[in-house]
Amino acid sequence: MPPARSWRAYPQTYRLEAARCSKCGKAFFPPRLVCNKCNGRQFEHFEMKHTGKVVTHTIIRTPSDEFSGQAPFALGIIQMDDGPRLTSQIVDLPFEELRIGMPVRLEFRRISSEGEAGAIHYGHKAVPVRI
Amino acid sequence: MVVGIVGYGAHIPRRRIKVEDIAKVWGADAASYKRGLELFQKSVPALDEDTITLSVEAARNALARSGIDPKDIGAVYVGSESHPYAVKPSGVTVAEAIGATPDCHCADFEFACKAGSEGMFVAYGLVKAGLIKYGMGIGADTSQGAPGDALEYSAAAGAAAFIMGADEERMIATVDETFSFMTDTPDFWRREHQFYPAHGGRFTGEPAYFRTVTGAARGILEKSNLKPEDFKYVVFHQPNGKFPKRAAKILGFSFEQIDVGRLVPWLGNTYSGSSPIGLTAILDVADPGDRILMCSYGSGAGSDAFVFTVRDRVREVRDLAPRTRWLMDENVTYVEYGEYAKMRRKIRLAEK
Ligand SMILES: [Zn+2]
Numbered sequence: 045m046p047p048a049r050s051w052r053a054y055p056q057t058y059r060l061e062a063a064r065c066s067k068c069g070k071a072f073f074p075p076r077l078v079c080n081k082c083n084g085r086q087f088e089h090f091e092m093k094h095t096g097k098v099v100t101h102t103i104i105r106t107p108s109d110e111f112s113g114q115a116p117f118a119l120g121i122i123q124m125d126d127g128p129r130l131t132s133q134i135v136d137l138p139f140e141e142l143r144i145g146m147p148v149r150l151e152f153r154r155i156s157s158e159g160e161a162g163a164i165h166y167g168h169k170a171v172p173v174r175i
Numbered sequence: 176m177v178v179g180i181v182g183y184g185a186h187i188p189r190r191r192i193k194v195e196d197i198a199k200v201w202g203a204d205a206a207s208y209k210r211g212l213e214l215f216q217k218s219v220p221a222l223d224e225d226t227i228t229l230s231v232e233a234a235r236n237a238l239a240r241s242g243i244d245p246k247d248i249g250a251v252y253v254g255s256e257s258h259p260y261a262v263k264p265s266g267v268t269v270a271e272a273i274g275a276t277p278d279c280h281c282a283d284f285e286f287a288c289k290a291g292s293e294g295m296f297v298a299y300g301l302v303k304a305g306l307i308k309y310g311m312g313i314g315a316d317t318s319q320g321a322p323g324d325a326l327e328y329s330a331a332a333g334a335a336a337f338i339m340g341a342d343e344e345r346m347i348a349t350v351d352e353t354f355s356f357m358t359d360t361p362d363f364w365r366r367e368h369q370f371y372p373a374h375g376g377r378f379t380g381e382p383a384y385f386r387t388v389t390g391a392a393r394g395i396l397e398k399s400n401l402k403p404e405d406f407k408y409v410v411f412h413q414p415n416g417k418f419p420k421r422a423a424k425i426l427g428f429s430f431e432q433i434d435v436g437r438l439v440p441w442l443g444n445t446y447s448g449s450s451p452i453g454l455t456a457i458l459d460v461a462d463p464g465d466r467i468l469m470c471s472y473g474s475g476a477g478s479d480a481f482v483f484t485v486r487d488r489v490r491e492v493r494d495l496a497p498r499t500r501w502l503m504d505e506n507v508t509y510v511e512y513g514e515y516a517k518m519r520r521k522i523r524l525a526e527k
């Protein structure tokens with residue numbers, strides 16, 4: 045990933061910044077320009093709470109080049125407690141313990157790195173919430 | 176002006192490896208590490224965890240306890256001997272992730288295991304000088320010992336973050352005194368481009384760790400006019416279980432005073448995170464009015480000492496983030512040497 049592209053996404057990848065429609069209250073991640081519910085164009089940006097639930101999950105065994113060293117890994121769609129859904133790796137648990145509906149927390153992790161000499165890309169991955 | 180800790184937080188990777196599982200691979204005697212050095216297990220970072228990721232999570236826990244606006248943080252200092260980049264600061268990524276940029280001063284500190292307490296000391300000094308409202312000092316490491324080397328049984332990963340500030344209503348613990356003790360002592364080093372550090376073997380004990388830590392402790396006791404019995408808790412840098420116990424004995428502290436902050440037997444040596452994480456475990460249970468002594472240690476060599484007094488607010492904020500003992504003892508999964516070697520990039524992979 046070119047440094048400029050990853051840099052532009054920092055508010056989302058580093059801080060999970062979403063946008064809430066000022067008119068109807070629907071939240072979007074990543075933010076968008078027009079609300080698909082009410083066509084509103086005014087948004088407030090906010091950092092989502094880092095908690096959510098697994099909607100669905102799969103195991104990736106043949107990933108794209110960027111993630112080739114990491115396979116196999118679990119990928120899931122996460123329903124964030126603040127409303128939006130996002131796609132994230134689910135880490136720190138054995139595959140057989142993955143469950144739909146399980147509570148997770150998004151933790152700051154290395155997403156990928158360009159070999160031994162290139163840039164390191166950071167973002168969030170889902171980890172199980174243990175109480 | 177009274178300056179002190181207004182937010183604190185730790186973060187520890189979930190994976191652990193037992194000393195037996197390392198000893199088995201090298202034909203070493205696990206019992207000698209367990210009895211001799213009081214090391215039972217250590218934390219292991221995953222391939223996607225490094226000093227920056229651990230620092231961000233610790234910083235967020237500190238922010239949660241402080242309740243401050245991250246925009247008011249005027250400095251973020253990350254102390255580590257395992258910064259992910261040789262050139263490109265760790266602090267800017269941490270500051271960006273917690274929302275403290277761009278009106279913020281960042282610097283990365285290095286001083287073997289003392290880098291974390293340096294960040295705390297400088298952040299404290301800048302708040303005291305009135306240059307910034309809040310300053311964050313972080314100690315974090317994902318350190319490596321060469322396979323089969325004695326250090327491999329202890330080199331672990333973890334982070335602790337502290338927000339220094341001067342507002343009375345947020346004060347968790349005041350900083351009452353500071354003292355530092357530095358000399359040129361060649362006990363441990365790593366040259367540029369070397370993957371694993373080198374150490375002076377037995378030289379690391381007497382003239383290095385013990386002289387420096389006891390020098391800092393005696394210095395701060397004299398400067399603050401306090402005696403060992405004036406403290407409820409003491410936390411020393413802890414490269415193994417034995418060293419902090421012996422330092423306590425030399426100085427006249429009891430085992431009860433060091434027990435709560437001595438995490439190394441079950442956590443390993445978290446290097447720059449060592450005494451700072453110990454301090455978070457103490458703040459998790461301390462009562463208002465308790466006095467705490469902290470002495471870090473960094474090879475090369477130096478120690479930063481602090482005297483803290485705990486305030487009432489500690490009771491209101493300690494459960495706004497995970498307690499350190501929970502991170503250490505409850506939220507844990509075990510790995511064996513094979514997975515550990517993969518996690519720590521000790522296996523040479525085919526070139527693509
Ligand atoms: Zn709308």
